[in-house]
Amino acid sequence: MLRDHVNLAIKNLRHRLSRSILTLLGIAIGIMSIVSLIALGEGMQQAVTGELSSLSDVIVVTTGGDFMTSFGMGGATAEYFTDRDIADVERTQGIRDVSTQLTGTALAEYNGETTVVSLTGMDPQIMQLQYATQGLEAGDFLNEGDQNKIMIGYTIAHSLFDVDVLVGGRMTIHGEKFFVSGIFSKQGMGGVSSDSVVLLSIRDFEKLTGQSNISIIYLRVNDVTEAEAIAATIEGVINENHGRKDFATATTMTSVLETVQSIIGILQLVLVAIASIALVVASIGIMNTMLTSVMERTREIGIMKAIGATNKDIMSIFIIEGMLVSSIGGMCGIILGVFGSQGLTLILNSFMMMGGSSNLAPVITLVSVVLAVAVSLIVGVLSSLYPAWKAARMSPIEAVRYE
């Protein structure tokens, strides 16, 4: 029985092939936009998660405002942590290790030119973690124990001096000679700002400036699940040291990750909502085509009723027809979406100038494919419901008389 209905529906779709294909195209485009936008959003989620989850056991303590504004903007904060703060942090339970980031400004000379740069002293290991996704244009990261070596950002290397700074080049900072170990790739928008930093080891920083202007403390916890609690404790202890409630802010990477993920989630939802408009238009297209088809086949419907088709048979034939159009359209849409998301990523990547360091790639998940199939089937049923009902309700005599 069902097979007959499917057969009738297929025969009819083939009979009106160009119209069927156009209707199908509408659904394909709708599903394509949904699939590719979900894939893009999923890609963003994974890229960000990948970047941040390697740091999930890290807590960042900054002075003043919150971590997102001061992170990486060396020298922007005028207040520094004291040795007592560091000692207190190190005494806190559940902490694996503590390292600090020192910031300050200095005069740098290269090739006879002198200018002011902002210095950041940090542990080479932390440096690698923090800038891992950034990628290097040339050279290598600093190693533990390296002396008189620096890492520089893209802007420092290419725009600060009249001549480009090269790996192995000699830069004089505060009269001390340093060799450039590595140059970061151009960063552009997004991520942790590194274009205009000069990074060096903590020991070199202290030797150079005679100060330990600690603006950021990095610490790693033993148990990720305790990170939030430890962050709160540390914040409390340091604030007490300084007699202020807002002196320090301790941020776990997990909470940053959650925030970023929820922002991307909202973005994804908005994108899908916009894409859904295409789907609504497509379903109106199906309904329109089906209504025309019902009108054209009034006589056929009457004949089928005259030879014994029930209202249910007629409804089923038309609904199956709608479902066939939308599910075939949906399949095409999924395939188009896979390619579409690649294209979209390509455009986005070049637009955002994320260059070689970008790891944004569309991710087609099983869930999104299942969702697309389900949505297209539902659209097929919903948009053929009314035409099918109209067809089923026809009186056989009126329909047979209809010319």
Place this chain on the structure above:
Amino acid sequence: MPQDVIVTQKLTKTYGRPPVQVFALRETTLSIQQGDYIAIIGPSGSGKSTLMNLLGCLDKPTSGTLFIEGRDVLTLNENQLAKIRREKIGFIFQKYNLIPTLSALENVELSMGFAGVDSQTRTTRAKQLLEMVELSKRLTHKPSEMSGGEQQRVAIARALGNNPSIILADEPTGNVDTKSGENIMRILEDVNTRGETIIVVTHNMAIAQRAKRVLHIQDGEVREQHA
């Protein structure tokens, strides 16, 4: 003693409301027995098709009663009517009314499909029926690829699919040439000799004379013509 397959009492169909009420059929009382071969004749607009559509359960009467094999049709719901149409009645139309997108074989199978006959049985039966109407070589042809006479024979095969007890043919030879018309009438008469009730609407007196009973309709009133 043959059974009455169709009984009507004061069956009436009107269109519109007084004072512009038109009687398409007036208080018709009939009884038709199993195995009857009835011709219905009358001028255009006399109510022939109205009577056929009522007997075929395609249309609902305004008043009166209609029994098909003892069941009061007026009390039946849509689904039950559909069941009567596919199991008790085989309809043959003047314009064949085949489904244009289906082949001859698929058209014949269609009504059996609605009746829930499994696909193997119905393909076998459809082939037998098409053989009976001498269309074995046209199984895969679409209606548009067949002549009027051939299409009408497919329609006859379709009407016979579910072994109905009543065949209603509304001017079955109206759109075909004389030779095809003769062929079609011969097939229907063959079917009648096997016990099926045949009711034929026609303009053609020669065809009407071959029937066992002839009913005249004029202005919605039915009179029996006695030989």
